Amino acid sequence: MKWFWCLFFAFWPIVAIVVCLLAPGNNWWFPGEAASPLGRRIDDLFYMILWITSITFVGTQLVLAYVLFKGASDTEPGTANEKAWFSHGSHKLEVIWSSVPAVILLFIAFYQLDVWAEYRVKDAFPRKRMEAVFERIHQDRQKNDSLALAEVTARQFEWRIRYPGFNADGTLKALMPDPQPTDLYAVNDLHLPASAPVMINLRTQDVQHSFFLPELRIKQDAVPGLVIPIWFEADQQRSYQLLCAELCGWGHYKMNARFVAESDEQFIEYLRQLEREQNEDRVDDAPDTDEEE
Amino acid sequence: MICLISGCGGQPEFSHSEKFQTLKPYAQIYVDQVLDNYFGSPSDMVAWDKLPLELHYGQGTVVEASGRMLTVELQAPHAEITAGTEVLWDSGILNDKDSAWILEWDEAKHQAKLESPLATNPEVGDAVILGPGQILATGRMLYAEHCQHCHGVAGDGNGPTAPYLNPRPRDYRKGIFKFTTTQSSKRASREDLSRIVEDGIPGTYMPSFKLLTEDEMTSIIEYVMWLSMRGELENQLIGLLADSYSVEAVEDRIAGGDETSDTIHQEFIDAVNDPDSFPFEVDTIVSRFTSEWVSSQEPDAEVQPLTPRTPSSDESIAKGRELYLKPSLKCAQCHGEAGLGDGSQTFAVSKDAAGQDNLTPGLYDTWGNLVKPRNLHSGIYRGGRRPIDLYSRIYAGIKGTPMPAFSSTLLRKSNPEDSGSEMTDEDIWHLVNYIYSIPFEDVKAGQGGSSIANPVKDANTASEEDSEEVAVN
Amino acid sequence: MFARFQLQFVLLLTVAIFSGCTPQFRREKTEVKSASDVVIHFDDLSSSNNSEETPDEAATPATTPTAGNESTTATTPKKEMVAATTTSKPDVAKQAPTTTGYTGPAKFVGRVVVKGDVPLFSALLAKGAATKDMFCSEMAVPNETVISKDGGLGNVFVYMKKAPRKGVPEYSGEPFVVNQKGCIFIPHAQIVRVGQPFILKNSDPVAHNVRYNGFASQFNDTVVSGSTDGLTKVIEFPERLPAGMVCDFHNWMSAYVLPVDHPWAAVTDADGNFEITNLPEGKWDFVIWHEKALYIERSFKVTAAPNTLIEKVFEVNASKLSQ
């Protein structure tokens, strides 16, 4: 029986590892490659930690299995020693197995700092590249205007999105902190330019939500009372999943939305279309370029 | 444990409307039977051809049978049928047996190849129905997934989640939907329903289901209409029977002395038996609401402004404000002079449907729920924020609520002398412009900063840059 | 040693789960079929009665001993028998047709009177009451439960429950007008034919809206002040009971409208009298309904034949009105 148990404990880590190895092939893995530069760095970090932990896992489980087999064979009848090995520990070993993990852990800790900084620390935001986007889409902005292109307001249970409207001369207005009469609205459908860092202002109308773009590895809580800027950069022009990751009530799972990354022209065209739809008065000959207030 | 896992719970059932219990048991059974025959149960639905639903089914016959492979030819070409469409057996040996799915579909000859679902083979000439109520089945599945826990299995707006919601989820069984762009006497158009599903209703718990595909959206809409019709038939039928066969009515009649419970019961059975009696009434009820649903889908059922929207200007807004305060229009009576939704009517005691005074003062809708007039400062427009939406709200009212249609006021144009209270199409646009401007009143006055439309800001008091400080520091 | 047992157990459990309770939902094929002919199971209808009604029968000693026989006889002769027993009952004499001196088509006349102490009704809105509507509080808005000095009850609907399938005259008369004057609906109770133009007017200097809350159809329209032309609505569908009509701007305002698809309906006048003429030959059920007393008669049977005059006085207990 004891051999069965030895095998049992040796067997399960093998199953675990096999499952993990099979996982990517069965699509039990990340929802696609990270689709943003920051996401790729997060993935790299993940894989690095995965390597370290996998080696540790295999190592410790191997040793565990070994000591079990050793213990089982030592208790076979007729083994040399009647008593177990009498040892209260080894100072040297303790030092080794304290300092080696310490070094590895500290390495992990410091290795990740700049990724974190880039994601969250304001000074590390790619401000220059964001401003280049504003140039390209002809946004009419003052120096202190928000870097955000849209304001995403979470509420139970949907994402309400507010874009700035257009000026009379066709340029895009800057996003104001307060709603403006010219603002354009959408729900559960966030469109932003691709291949460049774009920023949104995240807020919530009621309880706490969390803005989660799994394919871009972006997650940020929307905290009641705060307006939190977040930036992300989608490589490809396609639509990405957007969901809520913080329990926000019974309909938490319902906050199904999408983020569409598209070219600058498509983005402007999308806003134009929103403007047209929003000014729909169902009279065919109505000039749809009217500046609405 | 095995029993626990394998002993599945019962299938969902349509719940009855409240008045059902007041009927005599035999009347209850009749109602159940009628509904069961025409609508079925959630797990066994009936696609009734009398209903004006776009069920997209086609009829055909088996033209070739070689082994288990069959060829079915449709009577007419059909756009909705493709490989994978479900096929039911209408006659022959497979009648009432499992359905099959089309393997190949020949668009040109409108012929479908499929495999017989059972060992027994249908014969050439058997009639089949292709994709009957496919939309209903999909709709039912999606409804169970997305809508049922609020709107209830029967669409009675009384799902398990409903008690926690304010306002309550819509009860479809009256056939009334609040936010439509159809005339006041019409029902909702499919377009209205799908817009609500797509965009949600801001300010309520009805969320946006934007990411449903177009097919899914259609299915849900048709299923909701189906539920609505089912509920309407149930309600009307109960109303019809309650007159004479409710427990109370039967007691009354027996007390009248002429009748006994036996004679009443026999009379009921006769009426059921008599095609001119109850069956005829059922037909009348059905044709009544189907004609309403059909006419509501017509283009002329839509609210159509006569003139394009007047561009918003200070002048237009001022005019709108003037109209808003006019005693002959009574906007402020409910919405309040400042537009805060606190008009005098919200404090007045009104009467319920039975003519009794309501316990809580305020305005009530047809479903008997206390409703609040919209606070126009909130910047939240439940029926949508397009000008046509606001126009429709004023022109056609909000169905089932005290918000009346003002379309009648347009007729006043025919009486040019009475200029004092005339309201024109332009006037509605002025009102719309005014309503749009209300949330920005403070901004207009040049004060900037906070407004009620943006209350979170008040807490923050900070500009966005400051908030970034908070967040990022 | 346990391994084999455990393996079996896991297998058993898995089989149980997947066979007994397959996850139908994701691949659910809710069965949809076409509606075939309606099959009503009369067995259910009658059997339920026997089980449910037994105590009722026991509690109604009025049941004649013949009742048992009746239910066993065939349907057609039974109807006659029921009719026979009905006419032979003594209280039917009250409505016995008085043929003397009357010629012409059958006519149903009568009166609704209040029995007992007539309660005092306060005005709907006292003069100068605190309301934001200056106009409506200029005078007192009277209560609309109309009772004449000798106890006649007005605004009672008397109507044939179900129109005959044939022989209903087409409606070709004047449109019906409802005015709103002095912050009440005039008239308060009205009968309209389906399809009859139904003109809503407003003689007040303030706007009213009319929310018609019928069972089969509803509308809610504003009628602006001084509307002389009024707003024309058409009610398409008949109702089985009078439907309420309210003004949401003035919450005391209410009226009752009964759309019917036949001409045999009337509202009692201020003295409580009504008259329904040109009744076709046959046996008809009438409903007598009042907004406060509700059903006065749920189905009053009238046997009409040419040259018949049916007269009947209906009594309403005063306590029912004060609710």
Added chain:
Amino acid sequence: MSSVAATTETAEHGHHAHNDDLLALLKAAPFWSTDHKVIGIQFMMTTLLMLMVGGALALGVRWQLAFPWENMPFFGALVPATAGGQIPPEFYTMLFTMHATVMIFLVIIPILAGAFGNFLIPLMIGADDMAFPMLNALSYWFMWPAIACFGCSFFFGGGPAAGWTSYPALSALSQAAPGSGHAQTFWLLGVTFVGFSSMMGSINYMTTIINMRAPGLTLFRMPLTIWSMFITAILQAFALPVLTAAGFMLVTDRILGTCFFVPAGLIVNNADPTVGGGQTLLWQHLFWFYSHPAVYIMLLPAMGMVSDMLACMCRKPIFGYKPMVYSMSAIAGLGFIVWGHHMFTSGMNPALGMTFMISTVMIALPSAVKVFNWIGTIWGGKPEFNVVFLNCIAFVSMFIVGGLSGIFMAAVPVDIYIHDTYFIVAHFHYVLFGATLFGVFGAIHFWYPKMFGRYMSEGWGKLHFFLTFVGFNGTFFPMHLLGVAGMPRRYADPYLYPYLEHFLPMNQFMTICAALMGFAQFILIGNFVLSWFFGKKAGRNPWNANGLEWATPSPPGHGNFDIPPVVYRGPYEYANPDTEADFWPQTQPPNPAT
């Protein structure tokens, strides 16, 4: 519990004179007893009962994830749904909220500190009873108002639906979550009662351990179980008041209209906008300041007990006794400064995030040291592969997984992605269930002879272990993959999202495993109850262990020790070459010959 025990035992009385002492105790005071052993057993019974309740709730959650919107068997009838037995989403939120609440507050914390802490501390330090027996009894009886409050919140007023973390504004605004009307208030009161209960216990443990040790029992001769209980008590005493205070603040927010946690202008469920100027993040800070140490409260005692059991089962001294003590202390100390890692995505200051990240990474170090020492303990031992030993190995093996997956979370950028996904769920179930509960199962089998004077059945114990282990890994290991795939936790229907649709079969597999695991617990309960009557009788020292508790009769009578113990050495003198036997009890005087 004990009344049942007393009555049933009375009948058996004549035949089992062996049990007399404990039975006398139970008979004399069927409900109310200040004897630490009775209280410990009462705690044990209550928590095992609650374990079944919490498990049933979890199965409800699993059902929905495997068969979403299907009618639920058995429980379906109890669900207040018109949809037959469909679990409505708000009920789903209540299910997982109550599962976490019951498991954390009514199972794991009380079974470790309450059941084993009470039973073992006086026995293992050679004391007659706790320092404050009355306080001790109260700490048990304060569990019941807590259970009542949780029960009320679940069955009346709709049930708390804000998760066990109860983040405002969801938990603070009565309109925000369904049933959070009175339910959430009841829930908070329940937490407060549990807090009282734990607080009374922890004061008692600290005092007892410091003051009432037997002569000769110096601090570094204490068994690691006692060390872990001591450190846990300190953690509890310092962290718990924060939660209790925060809970009170939240209650006042809910019923008195204060706004500690509610900022202005929130509009929920069409209510009027809120007026306060509070901060929701304040709750998160206060909550996690308790709840992160609470994770160690839920782990450290199991670590201590496993150390003792491993040493005894391997017939070998514990490897590195002092490093074990130091690492436990380090875990406790660091445990106070890592709470922020629950809030990396909450928008707090990123610099603060870096600090928390470094402390979080470093807390993995003492855990690693402990794992190495356990392996060192087994190395060269002569283990008997009995239930106790198997559960201890499972503890070590599962703790390795739980500890390693924690490193992913410590890395902030990775945490951004896996935060609030099933990766987290996998991680803490590996730590709290995989580690702690296997430790507890082992401890139940190990100390059962001392509690009742009889052994638990070895065969049924192994069957239970096997099923639980397989079921556990089948349920929770795939959760890592779900987490990597980005499946958020607390979703009633993750399959709305196309990128998660293909996980349905996996979730069904997990649910079957969970059902298997739930079933296995009936074996434990059956074994526990039946062994009481039919188990093989055990003597004073059935395992040939060294600890002081084995010097008492089994079960110990009132006052515990028939011979006042004097301690001559540490508790791990197994396999000492100087002695004849392979164990050397702490109370045995030194051999005068040597």
